[in-house]
Amino acid sequence: MNRPSDRTPAVVVMSDLAALGRQHRLITDIAERGLVPLVIVGPVTDLARLQTHIDDPDHPLSRIAAVRQLPGPAIDGLLASVRDWLDDYDVRGVICSGEVFVDPAAFLCEALGLPGTGTWAGRVCRDKVMQRVVLREYGPASRAFAPQNRESAAAEVYPSVVKPAGRMFSSGVVRVDDDEELRAALTQYEPDETILVEELVVGPEFSVEALVHNGELLWSGVTAKLTNEGDSRFFTEIGHTSPAKLPAAHTEALVEANAAILKALRFGSGITHAEFRLQQDGRPVLMEIAARLPGDAITMLWHLATGKPIEPAIVDLALGVRPDYPVPTRRAVQRFVEHSPGRLTDVRYEGQPVSWIVDDGFWPSVEAVDATAPARCASVMVSLPRGASLGQLHDSSGRSAYVVVDLPWEADPDSEVLAYADKVELAIEV
Ligand SMILES: Nc1ncnc2c1ncn2[C@@H]1O[C@H](COP(=O)(O)OP(=O)(O)OP(=O)(O)O)[C@@H](O)[C@H]1O
Numbered sequence: 001m002n003r004p005s006d007r008t009p010a011v012v013v014m015s016d017l018a019a020l021g022r023q024h025r026l027i028t029d030i031a032e033r034g035l036v037p038l039v040i041v042g043p044v045t046d047l048a049r050l051q052t053h054i055d056d057p058d059h060p061l062s063r064i065a066a067v068r069q070l071p072g073p074a075i076d077g078l079l080a081s082v083r084d085w086l087d088d089y090d091v092r093g094v095i096c097s098g099e100v101f102v103d104p105a106a107f108l109c110e111a112l113g114l115p116g117t118g119t120w121a122g123r124v125c126r127d128k129v130m131q132r133v134v135l136r137e138y139g140p141a142s143r144a145f146a147p148q149n150r151e152s153a154a155a156e157v158y159p160s161v162v163k164p165a166g167r168m169f170s171s172g173v174v175r176v177d178d179d180e181e182l183r184a185a186l187t188q189y190e191p192d193e194t195i196l197v198e199e200l201v202v203g204p205e206f207s208v209e210a211l212v213h214n215g216e217l218l219w220s221g222v223t224a225k226l227t228n229e230g231d232s233r234f235f236t237e238i239g240h241t242s243p244a245k246l247p248a249a250h251t252e253a254l255v256e257a258n259a260a261i262l263k264a265l266r267f268g269s270g271i272t273h274a275e276f277r278l279q280q281d282g283r284p285v286l287m288e289i290a291a292r293l294p295g296d297a298i299t300m301l302w303h304l305a306t307g308k309p310i311e312p313a314i315v316d317l318a319l320g321v322r323p324d325y326p327v328p329t330r331r332a333v334q335r336f337v338e339h340s341p342g343r344l345t346d347v348r349y350e351g352q353p354v355s356w357i358v359d360d361g362f363w364p365s366v367e368a369v370d371a372t373a374p375a376r377c378a379s380v381m382v383s384l385p386r387g388a389s390l391g392q393l394h395d396s397s398g399r400s401a402y403v404v405v406d407l408p409w410e411a412d413p414d415s416e417v418l419a420y421a422d423k424v425e426l427a428i429e430v
């Protein structure tokens with residue numbers, strides 16, 4: 001084994017192609033600090049495709065020095081895979097940028113004595129059943145049914161929500177209004193999935209993003225979340241606004257509930273993304289908490305709202321450096337457009353390029369504008385490849401095009417974003 005001083009300093013990023021393409025500033029920021037970006041991806045990543053991006057000198061992911069692919073999140077598999085890296089490099093930080101690797105990333109941090117979520121927090125955050133038990137004070141009434149007890153699954157009240165314990169993208173999360181709908185929903189899950197049946201919490205939904213350094217909560221931001229629950233039985237995310245335009249007391253209640261949860265989890269260092277519904281009585285009820293970067297365009301929204309990208313703060317936290325992240329001075333909104341069934345052949349937006357992020361393998365880099373600048377469309381993106389078939393939204397994977405808009409503080413985000421979303425033209429073949 002080389003002496004530490006002989007080894008090249010490096011940071012390990014555990015992710016997948018989609019999240020790397022979104023969070024490429026993590027890679028460039030690590031490289032610009034003179035550290036080597038080493039990447040672990042999971043089974044959903046098309047490795048050949050990722051390699052094409054790495055080999056393209058103009059691609060932001062070209063700074064990745066080495067990639068390993070793992071078949072799943074098993075900790076022993078991860079350790080076996082990175083064993084030689086630990087000899088060849090001086091690994092100074094580990095960052096998890098996707099849900100799958102939260103648990104093994106937490107373990108790797110602890111094994112190397114590096115800042116991280118902590119193994120307890122990482123484990124609990126990855127599992128909805130554990131969250132309902134450990135964080136029961138903060139969540140809805142909920143019962144879990146192991147696979148062998150699925151026949152006895154029942155709801156105490158209707159409407160309820162049925163969901164699988166370990167998935168993501170709102171996949172398999174459905175509202176049921178009676179026994180018959182509950183039984184029908186249960187047939188949709190894999191035989192080995194544990195199922196949660198929960199009280200339907202009513203009220204608008206928010207996420208709270210937080211930056212935590214050695215257990216100290218440094219920064220919190222509240223994002224309003226919009227889903228398609230108003231006209232379906234599903235809960236697919238169709239919009240986000242950062243920061244949410246809310247009375248100060250509501251923002252405070254959300255930030256406080258989140259702070260109490262982070263404390264209960266003994267959360268160490270990193271970014272978290274928790275989802276809450278705010279009941280009419282003003283009480284935030286926890287939907288779930290994730291010990292990783294938020295999804296969709298939320299990091300881009302915070303960049304546009306505060307004027308500063310958040311990825312460097314995440315690299316700081318991984319390296320044990322206390323970051324300084326500003327408060328927002330503008331509001332930024334992501335809004336998906338509605339689509340009709342058919343085949344998506346083109347997306348147009350007058351006066352603005354459209355980014356096909358699956359085809360490009362990276363998200364466009366946006367620049368923040370002055371706090372007082374007028375409202376503008378910062379970006380138009382498509383999250384499906386050309387030719388994808390469009391249908392009803394059951395989960396996040398079916399969503400098509402969206403706008404990212406940023407506005408002065410006083411503007412009304414909900415009404416103003418619609419003017420931009422309406423300008424998106426989808427070409428659909430039926
Ligand atoms: N008990 C509940 N009451 C009301 N709404 C709920 C409840 N449970 C889940 N939902 C809704 O379903 C959404 C998805 O649920 P959850 O976050 O548990 O699944 P997920 O697959 O991790 O989703 P995502 O990856 O999109 O965050 C929640 O954000 C919320 O809108």
Ligand SMILES: [Mg+2]
Pocket residue numbers: 170275287288
């Ligand atoms: Mg969720």
